[in-house]
Amino acid sequence: MSEFGSQHRQIAPGPSPSKSEKPPSRESSPDRSFRAPSDVSKKRVSMACLACKKSKRKCSGVPPCDNCRAFNRQCIFDETLDQRRRVAAKRTADELSYHRDMLNDLLKVMRAEDQSYGLKLLEIIRNDASAEEIRAFVDEILGRNGGGESKVGEEAECKLEEIRRVIDVEGAGPSFRPKVMDIHYLCDEVPYRVPARPWTTVTEDADLVSHLVSLYFTWDYPFHAFLDRDVFLEHMRRANAQSEFCSPFLVNALLTNACHFSDYSEAYVDPGDVVTKGVDFLAEAERLREEEPMKLSLAYLQGTLLLYERYSMSGKDDLGYRMLHQAIWTGESLGLIGPRSFSLIPGQWDEDMEISVKRSAWGLFHIDTVVHAEFLRPSLIDKVNLQRPNRYYQEDPNLWVPYPSHRPARVSYLSQYFDYSCNLCEIARDMSQTLFTIDGTTVSVEHRQRMKEVLFERLRSWYATLPDVFEPCRRPPPYVLLLRMRYHTLVINLFVHNTGETEPSPDSEAPQTPESPPGFSPLPKYSGPNIVQSAARAISALTLLHRREYGISRAHHFAMYAINLALFTMLDPETFDILDHDFLSLASSFSSIASRSPLGRSLFHMFRQTVRARGQGKHLRGSDLVSDELKALFDEESTSPSQWDEYAKGLDKLEMDERYRGIIEGEHSLFEMLDRYESLSLGKDEIAPERIRR
DSSP: OHHHHTTOOOOOOOOOOOTTSOOOOTTTOTTGGGOOGGGGGGSOOSOOOHHHHHHTOOOOSSSSOHHHHHHTOOOOOOGGGOTTSHHHHHHHHHHHHHHHHHHHHHHHHHTSSOHHHHHHHHHHHHTTOOHHHHHHHHHHHHTTTTTOSOOOHHHHHHHHHHHHHHHHHHOOOOTTSOSSOOHHHHGGGOSOOOOOTTTOSSOOOHHHHHHHHHHIIIIIHHHHOOSOHHHHHHHHHHTOTTOSSOOHHHHHHHHHHHGGGOOSGGGBSSTTOGGGBTHHHHHHHHHHHHHOSOSSSHHHHHHHHHHHHHHHHHTGGGOHHHHHHHHHHHHHHHTSBSSSOOSSOGGGOOHHHHHHHHHHHHHHHHHHHHHHHHTTOOOSOOOBSSOOTTSSOOOOOOEEOOTTSOOOOEEOOHHHHHHHHHHHHHHHHHHHHHHSOTTGGGSOHHHHHHHHHHHHHHHHHHHHTOOGGGSGGGOOOHHHHHHHHHHHHHHHHHHHSOOSSOOOOTTOOOOOOTTSOTTOOSSOSSOHHHHHHHHHHHHHHHHHHHHHHHOSTTOOHHHHHHHHHHHHHHTOTTTOOTTOHHHHHHHHHHHHHHTTSHHHHHHHHHHHHHHHHTOOHHHHHTOSSSOHHHHHHHOTTOOSOOGGGGGGGGGGHHHHSGGGOOOOTTOOOHHHHHHHHHHHHTOOOSSSOSOOOO
């Protein structure tokens, strides 16, 4: 044995211990001379990049790897291919299920009686269509009553083009990946990372909380901006539950709103049921609100505004107006609005307090004017006691990131946007308090007509001063598009609101008498019907741009109001054409955004019933330009069951209280729509219980 043992070569030491193992001490390590930094490349790597996998080369494991640097290639590591990760097991199961279903559906299409389907499918495959495009075409065919008669050519091409666009805008994965996916896989790139504790007891998952907070500050926050994002995030990261600028109540109220924008299972109590989105965070916020020790604080005010937004989307217990009134009372008690002044002397504020107070004051004013102008009521806030934040803005260096899609970031222009939005709020306040007051009937028709003209000229002047960077062709962030939409909704509400009497026709030859007040004319200066129809079409164009650039599913809920208002404006009995391109485009967007909330579903059902009452199903049936889905949706003679039939569930609320007047057959005016919209979302205003009915 010793004879052969003397011929054995010395064995080199094994690889260095992993990070989870405790390395041996320097004194007890006999092989320390073999662990020089130059041997780091000999460590085993957990996975190779895609290029090295394809070429079967040994990968260094660190992007960019040695091979990709040498060959000047793009180095991509797909961590989901690492079979040791739990995401990989989920992905493998999904892929197997997807390919099995795809094969079965392909066979169904090939076996269809109409051979044109199979030929078209073969053509699509030969043209190097992606799996998503093939899946979309197959779903389209199989969804047509089991593959019944329908045209395929141009419609199928349009469908494929739409799928390509949606995948690019929404950042959607392959169709075999469910929308309910592992939150940890998503959260590597969240714009805002924050802790879960000590802010909520609903979850200890910081990734989930970071995901929801990032969604809120991307899609919800910029429109109203009633808290300062940077101050809030800084204090949330400090994890001090006693902070003046962040509280458990405020955080849970924010998280329940953010769940509206998430498609992942953690956002639901019952996955897939939109009624249960964020309900656990809402229950926590409601409990904390009752226990809040400081009900006269900025955090309490901001959390109450967040609950107003939440209740207005769910219509829960008519709490929308209650929360708004509570927030206004809190703002008055703090001296942000109304006759009192803020209790702290401005010179004593630190920077965080100064910006937060101003944001809250003007954000509260912003919400008040939006809500009351939307529903033709007088706003409650006359003035704000503080200067606007960042009034003298310079070039904004911050970016708006369209999380969670992979679309490029845009310059935010948030300070500039907020200033212009506040200017519009002041016009909306004057408009609501001038035209929508309870005692407005005492004003003469001529005087109200003149007030409308003055307000319209103010609106047009505001619109003319918008900066070039806000132009739609510049593809600004979505809240800039919403700002322009809001202008058009104010124009519609201004001219649709009746003066109480029939205005003279533009063709009238009535002379202007010497007794007429100076500046007054019996003829309207502007053509109201033409103006409101143009405004509705402008909303349609902005909605289409929003959908193409950012998708529509995560749009702020004001977009749903604007779309709904524009659609009912276009439903004018004298001019309505169901084949109008703008109308169909808006209806398609409405169906997408409405599906995400109980309020949206109820509103869409009312809209669908109103369209059917117009009796234009014959035009639909005779058109080759309208999809079978839209025909089934709006054709009054269609009896096939539809997912939209379930959307009527929330409408029983209108029959439960006589103040809501129920749904009366034949009443399909824009005024009645707004009355029901308000009842379903905010309930009835306790301060102004009845709107002026003209």
